[in-house]
Amino acid sequence: MVKTKFKKVAAIGMCCALTISGSVFAMSNDKPVYQAVPIMAVETDYQELLELQSKIDQYVFVDHVQDIAQAGFKVTNTGPIGDYVEVGILPYSEKNANFLYELFGTEKLKVVEGVQAYPLPMPEIIPIMEKLKIGIQVNGEALQLDVEPIIENDRTLVPLRGVMEKLGAKVDWDEQQRLVEITTDELTIQLVVDEDTAKVIKKIDETSELRVETIKLDVPTRIVDSRIFIPGRFVAETLGAQVNWDESLRIVYIDSQTTPQTDIITYENKQYGFIFSLPESWQGYQIVMDKWEGKAIDENAKIVESGPLLMIRHPEWTAENVRQDIPIMIFTLGQWNAVQNHEFAVSAAPIGPSELGRNNQYVFALPARYNFAFPTGYEEVEDILNSDPLQPKNL
Template structure:
């Protein structure tokens, strides 16, 4: 599908300390886009609700709270004038919703994006605000990370992985030896999910620590696998009966190593329309957790989704195991409308071409968020 949608975002700003205003500005962005990650001074920013997006002009927009919580700025909201005041040190930025002119210490500055309302969140252009506050911003297209570095950050004082994220050596998971390193911003829960091991090929199993020593476990390959997984689930976790079409099915098919054509996927598209299914969600693949289950490579992912609407509780997600009642990790939920669920799944990668595992060309093999060792629970936040 990869459709650009035009939404009229009119909502009350709900950032805890702020009163709300209404906005009716169009925001063009792709709802099925790959999940974008923000890394500030070596730490990945957690997003419990609204995620950063990239608009149709390739500008990154983030929730306003990211500025206050992660860049150390103070933020005030002026509901009458629909204006945010962002202050840090001697720098004061004033921005209005849907206005491409901001004021930095009273001086007008035109920029190529806008502060907008999206649902119940105010979204601000990350690069403009960050650079105005004296921080550096860099986009890593391969990993799909945006790096923000503040002047106070001393890289030599911490150990970073090749993706610029801080490594920790304390409060380690019980199975820490199975991994090449442990990230400070990744919970032990994610590491301690048991690996899936193919019982028929278990002698060939290789943990992430073991596999990371292989010469072909390099960024160009891992980033390629990560990209396919995240783009696939950008589609699957954002099925919407009001906009889904057969191009969606063709795109989903393009990521899978499967027999047959697109017919089984187009039948799901028809079902989404008929059953008025709408799902929202995102998935992020962790490039440092890649292992060999004995048959396929697998990359660990963290996902969240909610089911917004349906008429009949049947085949809500494009996943043949959606109705599974339990897996190797125990019972699975019955999914309720408008409840966020989160979890971890190890997505298998394979190819029918010899040598593909030494390249970025592996495809998703029977991907599922519910099978094998997948772990899922309601989000308590």
């Protein structure tokens, strides 16, 4: 088993039974009562998710790579999120998703559109020759390395030592497991030599809870002449740096010195406990409150749950010129667990809401297919949501 300095701590703030009462939201008297799961049960559930992820990883990345390719898609990432294992695939389709659902079931698995790997494309690269060396600059400083970067399949592999330390990361090497660990205060990257997957272990907000993702790489970590080389762009960008390639000068530029953002505004919701970051162009936004409704999964489909649906509305929105809202569904922890256990449904879509974040009382989620009509501004909203704009705060 790979050891890291992190430990999984099931700190969900539920040490005793907690009953969701009808005083929080208007609910019928005959609705089911949800109780908090004891900590030991939470740890057991999380261990089950890790075991399922390991089983999926072994199948899609090791034992049945050709079967996946013949099915017409590729798996880009896997990782436990909430009460299920999320698997990203490209291209996403219902047929491709069902391929995995038939293998691993639907109870603890959610198949979504995948994320691209982090390649450093270098078009028309010619084979490396002694007279065509590759340079690396980190934050404007040219690194004097005792070994040059190498190129494999048009991807740049950079020497482990020297570059990562310059980015403020700690580097560890486990020779027995052939494992590289690159660690910062926020995350750990695990790379195994000659394997084309990486583990990214991130802290979730200010809690001790961790999220582990498996990422498919275009090129694996290598050992050449007793030196370790790692995928440059993937590691640097995962650490939060920007990476660029100058074809004419054959220099890789890595910049980790981010300038303070002056074009960001924030919306703070103290009632439910979160902060949401927005571009400056959203100055003058409006908050529109509605509610989501949860229906029983039976032939009657009566409403058994409800909760707040908060929408952040663009200042240029009008009835004549409708723009894409940013919708945020707010669930109690008990309601969210019930949704994940398919005890009630919040939409007609086969895919449920996706979690944006959570605090000690609420889960904040994005409705499924919220932008199905592609209204004006939906691309901008997608970009905002891809920037991790929601920061939960414990109440």
